[in-house]
Amino acid sequence: MLSGIKAWLRHPKLMFARLRYAQISTKITCFYAAVLLLVLILTSTLTGLGVFFSFYHQAEVELEISMNHVLDVMEQGRSLDMDFGRDDLVLPGVVLRITDSRGKIVYENDSHYPPLRRIEEHTEKNPPFWANKNMQVVQLRNATLYHARMDVEYRGQVYNMHFFRTITAEKHFLETLQKILFLMTILGFFLALLAGFFVSRRILQPIREMTATARKIEVENMDKRIVVPPVRDELSELAQTFNHMLDRLEGGFEQQKRFVSDASHELRTPVTVILGYSDLLSRWGRADEAVLDEGISSIRSEAENMQQLIEKLLFLARADQNRQVLHKENIELSELLEDIMRKMQLVTKNHSVELLQNDDGMMYGDLVTVRQMFRIFLDNSTKYTPQGGRITVKSERVENEDGLFMQVALADNGIGIDKKDQQKVFERFYRVDTSRTKAQGVSGTGLGLSIASWIAQQHDIEIRLESELGKGTTIYLQIPLVS
Template identity: 35%
Template structure:
């Protein structure tokens, strides 16, 4: 098969056209052939009846019958007549057909088509009684003219089909080439698109046909690629920045220890403590980056099991209270069973409660509510500093920080809520947030209920 789709479509179009044309012509020839055979059978039947009627009204003695008068009505020169007596002797023969012998006493009254003696013949044998004597009339039709016509028609159709197939191929090629001309434009434009020119788009012309929809789909894909590429660049830039800070701090303390820490124990302890802290923060950041990377390439497999949300929340609260002893953390609601990956849901709740604790002032209050309506839900409320309304649409973006709420004093990597959102969506749930500056925030997570364990 040729590589160009234009040729392939033209060939396919020509092949389909050829099959249809050949089928129609074969049907015409086949139908015409049997129509001509039917007409020949009708001719020999009529001719046999005419001869029998003339013989019946002629003289009584067969030998005295005027043959020219009786058989002069045979209009077709390819119709032959023989008359046999009961002993098989030929009483009359309109033409010399000695080379063609057809039994006269079989298939009486039924026209028959035979292909013998290198001829295509139709014959009819009839029984005739005159003066108590039995005679047999045999009328034979040679179909050479009809078959010559069929052969001529076949030759004409053959050349007509060849011309039609050639015309269909050329026409199909030209029409297809014109129809696919926009594809050449698309190829040319797409070759000019690279990472530095993702903003380039295909121009869309004409009606809403398949090629227009293809161009729009490609433009939509470029929109997504450009957005994804921009996110990736921001992600790499932010990750580099986040890693640069602890590395710079560690490097500074190492230089300080190298100069004075060998002899000054206080400086040594301060440097070791700072390096440990920055190492832990960098380790935490790397773990979160790896988690998001595995989430993006779908390599994290959920291990779902049925468990009680409230019991899991009690475990998380016990852990968080060890870190934030000055926060008032309350749990309320009812036991609700869900089928999910317990490890990931536990991480989700840790992120939400840790986030609330960081941005709640000393002796602040954090409430965790577990319940279900049509879906299971987790609500985490705090009376902290809140989030400005214009920042709410962006808080789940990776490395997104709000200056007033996420200063270096609170720590964090800006990835927690991104991870939380990913966990929720992987479980088929939803996460929503309401917040007001100075009054606090409320995060609501909705999950499908495990009906089998309800």
């Protein structure tokens, strides 16, 4: 530490440049020590000056009181002889010496004081700024005197009155006090460095733990978390926020991995089929028209499936990046549902499709995506309902404490969804019991309900699903209406 201070004293600019890029704990320590050092220096300086002023002022007061008392005695007419000071003319510690115009001593109460010539020789030319300008400071070898002079005309003669006050003990005390304050300042500075070092390290320990945890985290290993300290402060809040961010990142990575895996799996099947039929056509398709027709039909079917899958993937990708544009406007739900159901009745020959109730209500949303959401739910009902099954839609206008809504119920009497799968059907690529759906002749990508769920979220539509195996599924949509 001492070597560092010496280096700083020799190259202050270099040290400041290094401090700029130092660790936060080092910056906190230096700042804390610098502030405390300034406070100590300011306190020591003010304390020293206050004591100096106090001692010198006390001496000045005693001299002034003594001078006034001597003048009062002279006004009483007491003769200037050795009997002049028969009572206490001056305060204890004050020495009075009276001389005539020729410099002869007329009276003095202490004969051990140096002669006036020596006192004049050792008078400070530049006394301390806290000393009285009307008094002089005399610095002898072993003593320091405060000297006040006053000329008085008494009984027709002029006398010089010299008042002395020894401040040697006070000066020694002040010098000792200065040394003590200086040592205390240096000691306080080093103690501040040590305390700041330990305190800053302790305070910043959670940040170092965050750094260590962040270094250990990789895409394949995101289960590390920071231990949140029990104290509710900014660092604990930062640790909680960091852990929450890691939870979201882990969930995002897991979703991305699953998404890539599922997308690869979904694309692998049609590509394999296309490659197989293209190989078949290259071998026997030129000579056999039946093989040629089958191959072309299968390749076209698989290409259409791939096109639909890619369009759904692109839709979800734009949604994840907030680039899916929605053109919202007022939509009359009764007209929209009537149009969707009419077209569905035209193309659906194996199911009974009915619009049981269709109340009027205006919603604010994107017409294309809202139509797409209804079609996804209805297409799912068609897929998972056996031939001869019944699909119904009921739209009812309701009002509660939260506002005005349209309650739309889309029901079927299809194969239903197991309770353990009902919370997962809106996840991407998730499909219920594959063996059971294949037995019904159903195939799909598992993306439709994810798209419908995203569209509902963008329009503040609440989705509720009720289903029972073998009895069918009902999806309830609570759509906010424009009042």
